[in-house]
Amino acid sequence: MSTVAEFQQSLSRSDTESTVTTPETFASTLTDVVDRPAVGAALPFDSVDLEDAPVTLNPTPAQLHEAKTGVTAARLGVASLGTVAIQSRAAGDELVSLHPKTHVVVVRECDLRPDLEAAFDWLNDRFDDGERSFILATGASATGDMGALVEGVHGPENVHVLVLADDE
Template identity: 60%
Template sequence: MSTGSVEQFQQSLSRLDTASTAVVPDELASTVADLIEPPAVGAELPFDGLSLADAPVTLDPSPSRLREAVTGVSGSRMGIASLGTVAVESRAEGDEFVALYPERHVVVVRASDLRTDLSDAFGWLRAEFEADRQSFILATGPSSTGDMGALVQGVHGPEEVHVIIVRDNE
């Protein structure tokens, strides 16, 4: 995806009070280490050539580790540039739990996996459903609710989100 889409994605994230950092692949491990607050849990990234193996996170966490975690780190194979939305897939690696239980979510998305808008994202989802991958959460910014009056963050998920965008080798 073009640099313009990365910039649009970051602008959308900023409007949602969601921080973002664009990095090249070699900077991923140090950026993850800088962004987590321990204890941290993670779901191994769904990308060839990118891994959390060297990151200071517990992979394949137990339920007690999830409860104790302050930060969760996962990957997203799709982001929507115009909305600042990421797709959290329910995989055996535990992406959904890692993304939703800790109070801070650090999510990694590749620039090449950014879709321009919702229409483009639905095309991607259709292909995923046809490939029998059928459980995704579309997450936009920190969790928030206004059900009981004032807007409250962190009730149904993380109260803080930071998106790391991994640029293609340019």
């Protein structure tokens, strides 16, 4: 099974939708999954951006509060778990990923790792480079510490991952 297929299978186990897209189809795919109003953090990728997307970059607190969807990049995906790593950057990734009801995550195929061991190796390299703040997220926010499982308490109720396919 390919890394992308395993990642998508793991995402589906946590009720997380996913779509594989290309740089050429990214804009239309993103538009299809975003519920407006939407906010976003600039994507750190060369092949795609949010400049022409139906997404407000650098949102004000009011725009963040009103947003139904937040769009951010993931710097890493763990195929065996369906986990993504969101870097806390000045672009606002952390707030944009946690506040709106729906979080759309963009991760490049080349940033997928097969398992947690490979992910920890990647994180160790980032830590050695001075990068220190990442949120590891698997599916929608959920808590069961007060009884029945409740989703969306500490973050998004829904997550949709867009896997940006590598150029062949």
